[in-house]
Amino acid sequence: MRLPTLRRTRPPELGAIAGTARLDRRTKRLVGRLRPGDIAVIDHVDLDRVAADSLVAVGVAAVLNARPSSSGRYPNLGPQVLVEAGVPLLDDLGEALFQRLREGDPIRVDGAGVLVGDEVVAKGVRQDAESVARAMADAREGLSVQLEAFAANTMEYLKQERDLLLDGVGVPEVVTRFAGRHCLIVVRGYDYQADLDVLRPYVREFKPVLVGVDGGADALVEAGYTPDMIIGDMDSVSDDVLRCGAEIVVHAYPDGRAPGMARMVQLNVPALTFPAAATSEDLAMLLADEKGASLIVAVGTHATLVEFLDKGRGGMASTFLTRLKVGGKLVDAKGVSRLYRSNISGSSLLLLIMAAVAAMGAAVAVSTVGKAYLAVVAEWWDNLFFQLGQLF
Known part of the structure; x- marks a missing residue:
C-alpha cells in the first residue's frame, strides 16, 4: 500500500x-x-x-x-x-x-x-x-495488525446491522424526494471546498438533492447552496444552518438514544431520528439509496484504505460495507468533475464561431430585409470609394 x-x-x-x-x-x-x-x-x-x-x-x-x-x-x-x-x-x-x-x-x-x-x-x-x-x-510496520482489526470490526458491524444493509430496515420515512434524482452528499472532509467548487456546473444542470452531513451542511451554505437535508449527530452544525428549512435527521445510537435531539428541541426545529451503529456519512448514503436516488455523489468522504485507517475508529468498518451496498450508484466528487468537465479545444470554438457567422450571413442574403440592407451597405461602400477617389 x-x-x-x-x-x-x-x-x-x-x-x-x-x-x-x-x-x-x-x-x-x-x-x-x-x-x-x-x-x-x-x-x-x-x-x-x-x-x-x-x-x-x-x-x-x-x-x-x-x-x-x-x-x-x-x-x-x-x-x-x-x-x-x-x-x-x-x-x-x-x-x-x-x-x-x-x-x-x-x-x-x-x-x-x-x-x-x-x-x-x-x-x-x-x-x-x-x-x-x-x-x-x-x-x-504495524499495518498488518490494524488490517486484521479492521476486518474483525467489519464482521462485527455486519452482524449488528445486516437488516439495515440488506433490507433497509430502520431507515426513517422522510419528506425529501430522492426517487429518480441525483443526490450530492457533502462531508466536511478531505478537499471538500475544492470539490464543491468544481461541481458548480453539475449542480446547476442536474439540481441534485443536497445533503449535508453535520458540518457539511455549513459547507453547502458557505458555497452558496441551501441543503435539502441535514443528517448527523448535530455537534458541528451552526444554529443558523439548522434553521434554514432543511429536513433534519438526527443520528442516534442503536439503542435509540439521540443526544442531538436535545439541541433540536432547544432550537424548536422538528427532526427525525435514525438509530444505527454506522457513521453519519454512511447513514446519508444508505438513506439516499433506500429512497431511490439514481446517483450518489460524495464530497469530502473517505475513499481509500489509508483514509479509513486515518480516522482511527472501529466504526469505519461501516464505511467499507456501505460502499459495497451502494457502490453501483456511488461516485466520488473528483470523478464527477473529471467526467463532467468540458474539453472544448480552441480550434473547435473558432469553427463554431465561423459557422455561426456564415449562418447569419446566409440568412441575411436570402431574406427581403437582408437584401435591402445589403443594397444600402453596397451603396455606402461605393460612396466611400468615390469620395476617396476625389481626394487623390
Whole structure:
C-alpha cells in the first residue's frame, strides 16, 4: 500500500510563540471557536488529516496535544499535515495541560514547554519533519495488525446491522424526494471546498438533492447552496444552518438514544431520528439509496484504505460495507468533475464561431430585409470609394 511521502520542509522556528489558549477535547468542536493566531489545545491521539487540515485552515499559531499525535498503530496523516504547513506541534503534554490551562489564557510555547506567565505548566515533545517521518516509518510496520482489526470490526458491524444493509430496515420515512434524482452528499472532509467548487456546473444542470452531513451542511451554505437535508449527530452544525428549512435527521445510537435531539428541541426545529451503529456519512448514503436516488455523489468522504485507517475508529468498518451496498450508484466528487468537465479545444470554438457567422450571413442574403440592407451597405461602400477617389 502506497502512503504519502513526507516532503522536505523548513523546520519550525524554536523561538517562543505567544497566543490565546482555546481548549476542547474534541478537535472538531474546537475548530468552530478558533481564530487566527490562537493556540489550539487538544486531546487527540492519532491526529487525523481532516482535523489537521481544519486547524491549518483556521490559522492557528501552534497545536498542543495532551496525547501522542501518532501512537504508532498506523501511519496517520495529521502530524505530517501540520509540520508541512509550518504549524508547531507539541505532543504528549499530559493531562496536566487541561488541568492547568483555562479557555482564553494568554500562554507561550517555548521550545517543548508551555508557559503561563513565567511558570512552566507542561512539557512535551516538539515534532518536526524528521520525527514525524520516523513515526510514520515505524507505524507502517504495524499495518498488518490494524488490517486484521479492521476486518474483525467489519464482521462485527455486519452482524449488528445486516437488516439495515440488506433490507433497509430502520431507515426513517422522510419528506425529501430522492426517487429518480441525483443526490450530492457533502462531508466536511478531505478537499471538500475544492470539490464543491468544481461541481458548480453539475449542480446547476442536474439540481441534485443536497445533503449535508453535520458540518457539511455549513459547507453547502458557505458555497452558496441551501441543503435539502441535514443528517448527523448535530455537534458541528451552526444554529443558523439548522434553521434554514432543511429536513433534519438526527443520528442516534442503536439503542435509540439521540443526544442531538436535545439541541433540536432547544432550537424548536422538528427532526427525525435514525438509530444505527454506522457513521453519519454512511447513514446519508444508505438513506439516499433506500429512497431511490439514481446517483450518489460524495464530497469530502473517505475513499481509500489509508483514509479509513486515518480516522482511527472501529466504526469505519461501516464505511467499507456501505460502499459495497451502494457502490453501483456511488461516485466520488473528483470523478464527477473529471467526467463532467468540458474539453472544448480552441480550434473547435473558432469553427463554431465561423459557422455561426456564415449562418447569419446566409440568412441575411436570402431574406427581403437582408437584401435591402445589403443594397444600402453596397451603396455606402461605393460612396466611400468615390469620395476617396476625389481626394487623390
